Amino acid sequence: APSLNPAVLALDWLLGSWESDEPGEGSFPTIPPFRYSEMLQFTHVGQPVINFTFNAFHAESKKPMHRECGFIRLQPGTNRVAFIIAQNSGLVEIEEGELTGQQVTLQTHALARTSFSKEPHVQQISREFRLRGDGRLEQTVSMATSNQPLMQHLHITYHRSS
Numbered sequence: 365a366p367s368l369n370p371a372v373l374a375l376d377w378l379l380g381s382w383e384s385d386e387p388g389e390g391s392f393p394t395i396p397p398f399r400y401s402e403m404l405q406f407t408h409v410g411q412p413v414i415n416f417t418f419n420a421f422h423a424e425s426k427k428p429m430h431r432e433c434g435f436i437r438l439q440p441g442t443n444r445v446a447f448i449i450a451q452n453s454g455l456v457e458i459e460e461g462e463l464t465g466q467q468v469t470l471q472t473h474a475l476a477r478t479s480f481s482k483e484p485h486v487q488q489i490s491r492e493f494r495l496r497g498d499g500r501l502e503q504t505v506s507m508a509t510s511n512q513p514l515m516q517h518l519h520i521t522y523h524r525s526s
């Protein structure tokens with residue numbers, strides 16, 4: 365396997381596969397609360413980029429639900445990080461923010477959707493990944509839509525599965 369490109373060394377704590385321990389918690393003012401499981405993979409091929417896929421499933425039926433994939437880049441010489449994301453819902457997005465130690469905080473920088481995507485439309489996402497002291501990874505996602513202000517949609521923790 366190629367060695368990790370030094371340009372993304374500061375993200376090495378994300379690399380590998382992660383699986384939710386307990387079901388993640390989904391919420392939003394307009395929908396009933398729900399639970400889900402999720403598998404994350406962060407890989408690299410030696411480029412100055414991390415590749416990722418996030419696959420979510422219904423907590424009980426295991427039916428595939430939300431999916432995202434994309435790439436992570438760091439602005440050289442800075443702690444500025446960009447996630448380039450495609451979602452199965454028809455949304456594509458660039459989120460940018462800061463890498464501080466083993467924590468990434470992100471905000472939507474650019475967003476587009478299919479011409480026929482249903483309402484309400486996502487307007488803004490803010491997201492945080494954090495590696496906790498106990499080795500678990502935590503993700504929190506908030507969003508604003510065309511009819512709701514920025515509110516939490518997702519909270520989940522993962523353990524390393526490889």
Ligand code: HEM
Pocket residue numbers: 390392394395398400420421422429430455483484485486489505507509517518
């Ligand atoms: C609903 C966006 C991730 C499960 C929604 C809605 C939006 C949305 C806009 C409709 C809210 C409304 O009707 O007011 C997003 C975005 C995500 C994301 C932008 C990622 C950044 C996930 C994940 C799951 C999930 C990982 C896990 C299974 C659901 C469910 C609903 C929902 C169950 C309610 C039923 C439905 O509208 O399909 N989401 N979502 N979402 N989301 Fe997400």
